[in-house]
Amino acid sequence: MSVSRFASAPETSPTPADLVRQRYGSDQPAATAEWNAALEAILSHRSVRTYLPKPVSESVLQLIVAAAQSAPTSSSLQAWSVVAVEDPERRAKLAELASPNPQIISAPLFLIWIADLSRLRKITTEQGKTGQGLDYLESFLLAAIDASLAAQNALVALESLGLGTCYIGGIRNHPAEVGEILGLPPEAFAVFGMTVGYPDPAIETDVKPRLPQSLVLHREKYQTAQPKADLATYDDTMRSFQTDQGMAVRGWTGVVASRIADAPALKGRHVLLDVLRRMGFKVK
Numbered sequence: 001m002s003v004s005r006f007a008s009a010p011e012t013s014p015t016p017a018d019l020v021r022q023r024y025g026s027d028q029p030a031a032t033a034e035w036n037a038a039l040e041a042i043l044s045h046r047s048v049r050t051y052l053p054k055p056v057s058e059s060v061l062q063l064i065v066a067a068a069q070s071a072p073t074s075s076s077l078q079a080w081s082v083v084a085v086e087d088p089e090r091r092a093k094l095a096e097l098a099s100p101n102p103q104i105i106s107a108p109l110f111l112i113w114i115a116d117l118s119r120l121r122k123i124t125t126e127q128g129k130t131g132q133g134l135d136y137l138e139s140f141l142l143a144a145i146d147a148s149l150a151a152q153n154a155l156v157a158l159e160s161l162g163l164g165t166c167y168i169g170g171i172r173n174h175p176a177e178v179g180e181i182l183g184l185p186p187e188a189f190a191v192f193g194m195t196v197g198y199p200d201p202a203i204e205t206d207v208k209p210r211l212p213q214s215l216v217l218h219r220e221k222y223q224t225a226q227p228k229a230d231l232a233t234y235d236d237t238m239r240s241f242q243t244d245q246g247m248a249v250r251g252w253t254g255v256v257a258s259r260i261a262d263a264p265a266l267k268g269r270h271v272l273l274d275v276l277r278r279m280g281f282k283v284k
Helices: 016-024 037-043 058-068 088-097 118-126 137-160 175-182 228-244 253-259 269-278
Strands: 080-085 109-116 164-168 188-197
Touching: 016 037, 037 137, 058 080, 058 137, 080 088, 080 137, 088 109, 088 175, 109 118, 109 137, 137 164, 137 188, 175 188, 175 269, 228 253
Parallel strands: none
Antiparallel strands: 080 109, 109 188, 164 188
């Protein structure tokens, strides 16, 4: 039985070995002799989609932004920003654009992480330079990576404080419209959102198992011949998880095949390159 961090407190806390096991849904060759609170927070992660009507304090917001800014950043360019949205009407508009996504409405705080080249463009202009280096795919990729690293730091910080989170990729379904709602300048793009709030203890959310390490850990060179049996076993693990969570039972490979089956499966994101250019990115 998996251990839910947000259910009623168990009689005994999960051990490090328990946390590793529930992360994979099976035993894995991950030794736990070296263990600390940071590892416990990271391995305990689960997406939370149901929140209590309790606001997130300004002090918590400021603290997790400090955590986000503690993430590595390429060449110290710090090419990201974050927009904190609490206004119910604005959250409702964003929720409609993201599939729709009702948890954006129920979460008291919605963070939108921005790949932000606009600040760098302004600095180069003020310095009398063209900023031509911003016109290439590398710079957009750099900004998206910076935003992702910052967001993940923030997520770990939030969960260490007892809050729940969930990434919202659907914010890229209509990026130009999202940009208008947020007042984004040219060369600023919403990479993803993150709902934030205090988890509803009445709703159990279990850890979703990940692929076994044998399929993701390569040594020295990429191993193209990977054990098919391990993928089949993972499909079985995910079917069990889906059954326990009352989800459609499709395993993992079935979900993956549907998610990337064709252009319509991308929910409008197949035209992102054109939209990015309309939003001011050169992306050469």
